[in-house]
Amino acid sequence: MIHVIATVRTAAGRRDDLLAAFREVVPLVRAETGCLEYGPAVDLETPIGGQPPIREDAVTVVEKWASVAALQDHLAAPHMLEYREKVKDLDAGVEIRVLEPV
Numbered sequence: 726m727i728h729v730i731a732t733v734r735t736a737a738g739r740r741d742d743l744l745a746a747f748r749e750v751v752p753l754v755r756a757e758t759g760c761l762e763y764g765p766a767v768d769l770e771t772p773i774g775g776q777p778p779i780r781e782d783a784v785t786v787v788e789k790w791a792s793v794a795a796l797q798d799h800l801a802a803p804h805m806l807e808y809r810e811k812v813k814d815l816d817a818g819v820e821i822r823v824l825e826p827v
Contacts, residue, residue, distance in 0.1 A: 726761065728824040729788035729796060734817040740767070740782055743815040746808065747784065753804045759795025763788050782817070796823065 735743045747765055754763045765786055768779045790796045799805060809816075 726826065727790050727793060727796065728826065729786070729790065730822045730824065731786040731788065732820045733784045733786065734780075734819070735782045735784065736815050736817050737782055739815045740784060743784060743812055746812050746815070747786075750804055750808045753802075754799065757795070757799055757802060759791035760799065761789035761791060793823070 733743065744765060744767075751763060751765075754760055763786070765784050767784060768781075770776075770779050788796075790799070
């Protein structure tokens with residue numbers, strides 16, 4: 726199993742638009758072979774110390790996959806190619822961290 730933390734920076738003020746498109750693709754991703762967990766999250770302001778400033782134009786995607794091969798298949802899936810095309814004007818950059826449990 727692997728973990729993926731993907732941070733999507735959105736065009737200024739367009740986070741809700743990106744989330745709307747993202748929510749449409751979530752059921753398709755969750756149905757993919759090897760998908761164990763997949764969902765968006767946004768920063769939450771709390772009184773807990775040590776948190777960096779809230780990112781108003783960012784979405785964090787928390788994922789778990791059975792393998793790197795399953796993640797690679799996901800990235801090449803037709804619905805993901807369509808999604809990336811749909812949000813290309815909303816997406817200001819993506820950083821993906823692939824992690825293994827220890």
